[in-house]
Amino acid sequence: MGKLDGRVVIVTGAARGQGEQEARLFAEEGAEVVVADVLDEQGEALAKEVGARYVHLDVSREDDWRQAVGSVEEAYGRIDALVNNAGILRFNALVDTPLAEFMQVVQVNQVGCFLGMKTVAPAMTEGGTIVNTASYTALTGMAAVGTYAATKHAVLGLTRVAALELAGRRIRVNAICPGAIDTPMSNPARLDPQADPRETSRALDELYHKLVPLGRIGRPEEVARLALFLTCDDSSYITGQPFVIDGGWLAGVSVI
Numbered sequence: 001m002g003k004l005d006g007r008v009v010i011v012t013g014a015a016r017g018q019g020e021q022e023a024r025l026f027a028e029e030g031a032e033v034v035v036a037d038v039l040d041e042q043g044e045a046l047a048k049e050v051g052a053r054y055v056h057l058d059v060s061r062e063d064d065w066r067q068a069v070g071s072v073e074e075a076y077g078r079i080d081a082l083v084n085n086a087g088i089l090r091f092n093a094l095v096d097t098p099l100a101e102f103m104q105v106v107q108v109n110q111v112g113c114f115l116g117m118k119t120v121a122p123a124m125t126e127g128g129t130i131v132n133t134a135s136y137t138a139l140t141g142m143a144a145v146g147t148y149a150a151t152k153h154a155v156l157g158l159t160r161v162a163a164l165e166l167a168g169r170r171i172r173v174n175a176i177c178p179g180a181i182d183t184p185m186s187n188p189a190r191l192d193p194q195a196d197p198r199e200t201s202r203a204l205d206e207l208y209h210k211l212v213p214l215g216r217i218g219r220p221e222e223v224a225r226l227a228l229f230l231t232c233d234d235s236s237y238i239t240g241q242p243f244v245i246d247g248g249w250l251a252g253v254s255v256i
């Protein structure tokens with residue numbers, strides 16, 4: 001028996017990184033997984049490999065959401081779960097951030113999450129779960145990623161409000177708040193065919209050894225296991241909460 005047997009789950013931004021690992025794990029656990037992304041080639045290949053369905057979905061576009069949800073309902077007749085995982089990161093000091101860049105990050109990270117809940121929740125006619133991907137930076141500041149941090153704080157606010165509003169329809173809404181995780185977002189060398197990902201991961205482990213109590217960067221598979229917990233019945237009495245997964249980074253500072 002899988003933890004998600006027969007459940008229909010949409011994972012956005014699932015062509016690579018954390019979303020990819022969520023799609024893989026959820027499929028292993030018996031879900032009908034819908035891999036949604038703008039990276040069509042990678043998303044289609046993954047969907048084929050794990051026996052999922054691929055849909056092109058730019059999370060910042062309401063029309064894309066309507067079409068994606070329509071096609072999933074047509075294929076399966078139901079939607080049970082959503083993982084709002086798609087996100088983008090831009091580095092800039094606040095005073096140097098062009099408005100267009102600020103709005104682009106808001107449009108994907110914040111509006112994308114809002115549109116996902118707005119479009120998918122009404123289709124969850126038999127209850128369901130929503131997992132929103134926030135961040136460590138939803139709970140604290142971090143220099144040079146002010147736009148990103150603002151959107152992730154907003155994702156947490158949206159999560160809490162949605163949990164209150166959707167509880168009566170048996171839809172649970174939670175957020176995950178990863179620290180640094182070894183995906184192309186934190187480790188762009190993973191996208192470089194010339195680079196050895198084991199080498200770049202080792203370099204990141206060394207960097208985070210100094211910053212993070214558990215002494216290394218996190219793995220996307222670890223985040224996927226948290227998303228699974230919040231999507232399956234193991235978390236049946238939990239809603240409206242942020243779940244930090246950061247190797248202890250947010251616990252405080254150490255002086256010894």
Ligand code: NAD
Pocket residue numbers: 012013014015016017018019036037038039057058059060085086087088108133134135136177178179180181182183184185186
């Ligand atoms: P990633 O860059 O490897 O993957 C992001 C995925 O989102 C990609 O497949 C990308 O194509 C997709 N995407 C981007 N814009 C999209 C759009 N408009 N519509 C649909 N898909 C889109 O990064 P990741 O680390 O796997 O990030 C996953 C989530 O985790 C993001 O929300 C990110 O903000 C969050 N997060 C990541 C870290 C980290 O250290 N990697 C830490 C905290 C939070």
